[in-house]
Amino acid sequence: METLESVEIKAFVPAKDYELSKSFYQDLGFTMGSDDEGIAYFYHDNCRFLLQKFYEPKHAHNFMMHLLVKDIHKWHDHFVEKRITEKYKTKISEVTKQPWGMYDFTVIDPSGVLWRFGQNIDA
Numbered sequence: 192m193e194t195l196e197s198v199e200i201k202a203f204v205p206a207k208d209y210e211l212s213k214s215f216y217q218d219l220g221f222t223m224g225s226d227d228e229g230i231a232y233f234y235h236d237n238c239r240f241l242l243q244k245f246y247e248p249k250h251a252h253n254f255m256m257h258l259l260v261k262d263i264h265k266w267h268d269h270f271v272e273k274r275i276t277e278k279y280k281t282k283i284s285e286v287t288k289q290p291w292g293m294y295d296f297t298v299i300d301p302s303g304v305l306w307r308f309g310q311n312i313d314a
Contacts, residue, residue, distance in 0.1 A: 199239065201239050201240050201241050202240050202241070202256060203230075203240075203241045203242075203243045203245075204242050204243065204256065204300075204302075204304055205243060205245050205247065205250055205302055205304065206242050206243060206244055206245070206246060206301075207246040207251065207301065208301060208302070209229065209231075209242070209244040211279070211301050212242055212300060212301055212302060213226070213231055213242065215275075215279050215300055216233050216242065216300075218278070219269075219270065219273075219275070219298070220235055220266075220269060221233040221234065221235045222234055229244030230242070230244070238258060240256065246302060248303070251302045251303045251304055252303040252304075254303075254304045254305070255304070255306070255307060256304065256305070256306045256307070257306075257307045257308075258306065258307070258309070259309050259310070259311070260308055260309070261310065262310065263286055263294045263295065263296065263308060263309070263310035266296075266308050267283070267285075267286050267296050267308070270298065279300075279301050281298065281299045281300065281301060282297075282299050283296065283297070283298050284297045284298075288312070289309075292311065292312050293310060294310045294312060295309040295310070296308055
C-alpha cells in the first residue's frame with residue numbers, strides 16, 4: 192500500500208478590516224510572505240496561516256487558532272510591549288496554568304477571532 196504524505200495544513204482566518212488585520216498579525220510577530228487578491232500568507236517559524244478578506248460575524252466570533260510556543264512569557268511580554276490592546280482595541284488575557292498541562296493566554300484579533308497561545312508544562 193502506498194504511504195500518503197502531507198506537506199502542510201493552513202487555516203483561512205477571516206478579516207473584517209483586511210488592512211488592519213494585516214498590521215495586527217505583523218505586530219504579533221508574523222511575517223507576511225505574500226498578499227494577492229484578498230489572501231495574505233503569514234508565517235512564523237514553521238507555523239503558517241492565510242488571512243482572507245472575508246468576514247462573516249458568526250464565523251469570525253466562533254473561529255479559534257492555537258499556537259504552541261516555547262516561551263509563553265516572552266510572547267505575552269512582546270504583545271504587551273507592542274501595546275496590542277491599545278493599538279487594536281482588543282483583549283489579551285494573563286498567562287494561566289491550565290489543568291490540561293499547559294500555560295496559556297488568549298488574544299482576540301480585530302475581527303473577533305480567538306487566538307490561544309500555549310506552552311506545554313514539562314513533566
